[in-house]
Amino acid sequence: MVSFQGVSKSYGAVRAVADLHLELHPGETVALLGPNGAGKSSTLDLLLGLRTADTGTVSLFGTTPQRAIEQGKVGAMLQSGGLMEGVKVKELVGLARDLHPRGYPLDRILATAGITEIADRMVGKLSGGQEQRVRFALATAGANDLIVLDEPTTGMDVSARQTFWGAMRRQAQEGRTVLFATHYLEEADEIADRVIVLHRGRVLADGTSAEIKARAGARRVTFDLDEPIDRGALEALPLLTSLEVSGRTVRIQSQDADATVHALYGLGLYPRNLEVAGLGLEQAFIAITTASDATPATAEEAAR
Amino acid sequence: MTTLIKLEIVRALRNKKFMFFSVIYPPALYLIIAGGADSKPIPGMKLDMGLYYMVSMAAFGAMTAVLLGNSERIAKEREQGWVRQLRLTALPGRGYVAAKIGAAATVSLPSILLVMIAAAAVKGVRLEAWQWLSIAAGTWLGSFVFAALGVAIGYLATGDAVRPISMLCFFALAFLGGLWMPLTILPQWVQNIAEWLPTHAYAALGTAVEGGSAPHVKDMGILLGYLILFAGGAAWLYRKDTRKA
Secondary structure: OOEEEEEEEEEOOEEEEEEEEEEOOOOOOOEEEEEOOHHHHHHHHHHHOOOOOOOEEEOOOOOOOHHHHOOOOOOOEEEOOOOOOOEEHHHHHHEEEEEEEEOOHHHHHHHHHHHOOOOOOOOOOOOHHHHEEEEEHHHOOOOOOOEEEEOOOOOOOHHHHHHHHHHHHHHHHOOEEEEEEEEOOHHHHHHEEEEEEEOEEEEEEEHHHHHHHHHHOOEEEEEOOOOOOOOHHHHHOOOOEEEEOOOEEEEEEOOHHHHHHHHHOOOOOOOEEEHHHOOOOOOHHHHHHHHHHOOOOOOHHHHH | OOOHHHHHHHHHOOOHHHHHHHHHOOOOOOOOHHOOOOOOOOOOOOOOOHHHHHHHHEEEHHHHHHHHHHHHHHHHHHHHHHHHHHOOOOOOOHHHHHHHHHHHHHHHHHHHHHHHHHHHHHOOOOHHHHHHHHHHHHHHHHHHHHHHHHHHHHHHHHHHHHHHHHHHHHHHHHHOOOOOHHHHHHHHHHHHHHOOOHHHHHHHHHHHHHOOOOOOHHHHHHHHHHHHHHHHHHHHHHHHOOOOO
């Protein structure tokens, strides 16, 4: 339903999106994860037809982004989306509802976005978090098949954030595809059933958050050793992704902690204070992006 | 689409400061310029100053409100990102342009009427009922052309550039179109250019009616042509606007 085929976009010398291939499927909740400048917003702009790709094609529901939007299939909440001033919240939301080919009743939209109490307020007099909720109302004013959100919880406090994702989950449960860009890893981890890690305009990893963590070396194993440490033997442990020795303490990242620990005993070692902990998505994310920075990211960079 | 037009009109009416100056300024200017003039006909024309300036100041005022007002507000809305948000709705480009013209027309109508009232009350201008009606209607409908031009300028220029650009268009059009002084007292080459400008055709609608005849088909054609050009251009720019603004 959403398809990027070899899409590239540059701004001057800056390559924001580089040969991107991406397919989204109906009903998925997908997080587009990446540090600032990874190309998240550019990717969403291309998807929504706000910018045109230099090369490659972007298609939405088998047609152009513009056509799909005109058919009311897409609702979007932009990071930079300003609001019309000099009108009341309910007037603005009413406008979005009327512009949508399959708009919902006004009361329902207001309630879903949690802005019933501020419906009579002027748009110019809202706080940052309230503005975000109004933007969310604009994005969900009708029966869309796809909802696109660019860093939707920026400026929201913790409780507003929770309410927001609650509303978003309900949208997903109704069978909609949700695509959101974020640099909050816990959001991607908790909400998305698919995480796409974007770095320098390319897809670095694409899978469930468990898969992403596994790819980076999902488990962290820490232990102490008494005898002089034989680094070479430790490095030969199976499924190891990183090794760090400081004094008598050894820290290991492993894709399969059980196998690694088993092999450790197999070496005849007696690790003490053994701890096995899951790696957060955040650490996985850092591991993946640093690994990518260490190796040339694209063919042309390698050629330099 | 009608909701957007309604909302734009509501917004325009709520903006009291803008409304006040747009509405008060043309009749005030009319009284200042035509106030002391005698009722002798202008050289080369059948009309006197009071009559001539009634139409040109009504036109000038309507044009000020719609052209300058529209272009600046649109450039600002683009900067704030509202237009980006609006482009993510099913609203077609022509809907956006229509809404902006509608809002501008709301502002221009009272200023046109006030100039006419001032002319009748202070300068003693007397016309047939059909003349009053056709001048009001013509000036009002003609202002749509400049509202569309305002939308187009608001799209071509960004932030800081929009004011000088719209001012330049505005003064050139107002002067060369004969809104400030009758063209008959200007050199012939200016008159030759002016004939094809929207402002000249705009004022000519009203002066023809004042002279007792129907507006010229040529002037209406010129205005219609400009309206299609400006509105079409504005709608195209709205959809094509892929800059970050």
